[in-house]
Amino acid sequence: MVAVIPQPLQVEPGDGHLPVAALAVHALGLEQTAPWLADRVAELLGAVDGVTVTHDGPASDVAPADATALVLRLDEHAGPAGSTSAERYSLVVDAAGVTATAAEPVGLLHAAQTLRQLVETPGDGPARVPHVVVHDAPRYAWRGLSLDVARTFFGLDALRAVIDVMASYKLNVLHLHLTDDQGWRIESPSRPELAKLSSGTDTSGGTGGHLSLAEFRALQDHAAERFVRVVPEIDVPGHINAATHVYGDLMPDGVPTDAYSGIEVGFSRLTFDLPATEPFLRDVFTDLARATDGEHVHFGGDEVLKMEPAEYARFVELCERLVVEAGKTPVAWQEAAKAPLRPGTLVQYWDTHPMDLTYLVDAAKAGARVILSPANRVYLDMKYTADFPFGQEWAGLVEVRDSYDWEPEDAVPGLPAETIEGVEAAVWTERIPTPEALFTMLLPRLSAVAEVAWTAADRKDWDDYRRRVAREAHAWRRAGIAFHESPQVEW
Numbered sequence: 001m002v003a004v005i006p007q008p009l010q011v012e013p014g015d016g017h018l019p020v021a022a023l024a025v026h027a028l029g030l031e032q033t034a035p036w037l038a039d040r041v042a043e044l045l046g047a048v049d050g051v052t053v054t055h056d057g058p059a060s061d062v063a064p065a066d067a068t069a070l071v072l073r074l075d076e077h078a079g080p081a082g083s084t085s086a087e088r089y090s091l092v093v094d095a096a097g098v099t100a101t102a103a104e105p106v107g108l109l110h111a112a113q114t115l116r117q118l119v120e121t122p123g124d125g126p127a128r129v130p131h132v133v134v135h136d137a138p139r140y141a142w143r144g145l146s147l148d149v150a151r152t153f154f155g156l157d158a159l160r161a162v163i164d165v166m167a168s169y170k171l172n173v174l175h176l177h178l179t180d181d182q183g184w185r186i187e188s189p190s191r192p193e194l195a196k197l198s199s200g201t202d203t204s205g206g207t208g209g210h211l212s213l214a215e216f217r218a219l220q221d222h223a224a225e226r227f228v229r230v231v232p233e234i235d236v237p238g239h240i241n242a243a244t245h246v247y248g249d250l251m252p253d254g255v256p257t258d259a260y261s262g263i264e265v266g267f268s269r270l271t272f273d274l275p276a277t278e279p280f281l282r283d284v285f286t287d288l289a290r291a292t293d294g295e296h297v298h299f300g301g302d303e304v305l306k307m308e309p310a311e312y313a314r315f316v317e318l319c320e321r322l323v324v325e326a327g328k329t330p331v332a333w334q335e336a337a338k339a340p341l342r343p344g345t346l347v348q349y350w351d352t353h354p355m356d357l358t359y360l361v362d363a364a365k366a367g368a369r370v371i372l373s374p375a376n377r378v379y380l381d382m383k384y385t386a387d388f389p390f391g392q393e394w395a396g397l398v399e400v401r402d403s404y405d406w407e408p409e410d411a412v413p414g415l416p417a418e419t420i421e422g423v424e425a426a427v428w429t430e431r432i433p434t435p436e437a438l439f440t441m442l443l444p445r446l447s448a449v450a451e452v453a454w455t456a457a458d459r460k461d462w463d464d465y466r467r468r469v470a471r472e473a474h475a476w477r478r479a480g481i482a483f484h485e486s487p488q489v490e491w
């Protein structure tokens with residue numbers, strides 16, 4: 001194994017080391033597809049202790065003659081033999097320098113993230129990288145983090161920092177939970193009242209906030225340069241008090257509900273047969289889809305505790321249709337699988353309370369794709385320990401090893417392995433008041449989930465991961481990123 005999280009698929013160690021104190025990036029043939037890639041690579045390698053990076057793009061200095069070459073180039077033969085993953089890459093470090101090849105630009109950034117973690121700074125000596133050949137590709141195409149910006153609002157700066165951390169562990173989906181009882185956190189041009197009237201509070205006693213469409217644009221641009229897709233969620237037909245607070249006509253009695261900043265769930269709901277309901281849904285999902293670059297829009301569907309199944313099923317059918325009509329693929333929490341689903345809709349498993357999951361397995365067999373977010377493993381709002389100052393514990397305490405040591409194919413008994421689209425961590429923010437608290441919940445556990453999602457099952461090893469994650473702490477400290485010094489790791 002090499003000191004990389006997530007552990008790559010194939011590693012052939014060599015003899016010797018390559019000095020990398022001065023690296024010169026040569027990005028070949030990327031002018032059309034990813035002209036900014038060399039900048040990103042220079043940025044992430046330049047942040048490593050003892051490494052200075054130049055590149056031959058228009059804005060850079062000319063590489064010094066004694067710099068080590070880092071060549072990035074596209075090559076469809078890159079990656080493990082037989083892999084067809086769009087993210088596959090190869091990395092060769094030898095006496096001649098570093099060569100990264102990949103089928104698509106995304107793989108070149110993955111290669112650079114791998115290289116970043118391979119840099120050693122022994123004692124006071126110059127930075128170096130052990131000679132090695134890596135051929136790598138992910139186990140799952142969907143490797144995500146769901147982040148609740150509704151309970152506590154996190155703005156553009158914090159979200160950009162989250163994306164940077166995600167990209168460093170090759171995670172590629174940022175699912176933003178944009179609406180809930182406590183707040184509406186995205187501008188909706190046809191419904192401007194929502195963000196105006198329902199974003200001023202949060203569960204942390206703060207003043208809330210929301211993303212303007214310009215900010216959402218900037219966020220997606222930042223994400224795209226790191227090959228992270230943003231999957232936005234408007235949660236309906238429950239978790240909807242932020243909307244019923246604005247529009248009385250969404251309530252049977254016509255009276256807007258009070259604003260809410262508590263942490264109960266399941267009390268709010270839409271009503272299918274009210275005339276205002278479908279136009280509301282059509283407006284907000286159409287606006288959201290229009291603002292979204294990616295293929296997916298999430299419509300929630302969780303914890304609708306006060307609705308008959310028949311009415312709930314009508315909502316699922318309508319929301320799927322609205323998302324599809326807006327040109328996107330629908331995603332929903334697992335409960336939606338209790339209703340008939342369109343083939344191709346993604347459902348997100350989360351609830352690890354003991355229960356019969358036959359409905360979910362049946363939906364998958366009928367064509368739904370499944371994203372795995374088992375709460376007792378990857379809900380990163382669960383406390384690490386009983387006395388942890390942030391988070392909750394309804395799904396149990398979740399230490400680093402709990403997030404690491406689980407097998408996706410065993411998460412839902414009877415679920416056909418080929419219906420698993422991927423793995424997504426989630427962080428709900430009822431009890432996470434600041435960006436610093438947020439990162440303390442994310443790290444180190446998010447890196448553990450990343451390895452579950454990327455690395456082949458037979459390449460995972462808890463004891464080895466513990467050593468590797470301790471090395472990552474240097475990068476976090478250097479970048480000023482908070483993390484939890486779990487006693488399970490020797491930091």
Ligand code: TNX
Nearest residue numbers: 265302303333350381392428
């Ligand atoms: C359950 S998970 C919820 C959220 C809460 C979370 C707290 C899911 C789909 N719904 O509304 O914030 O638990 O951990």
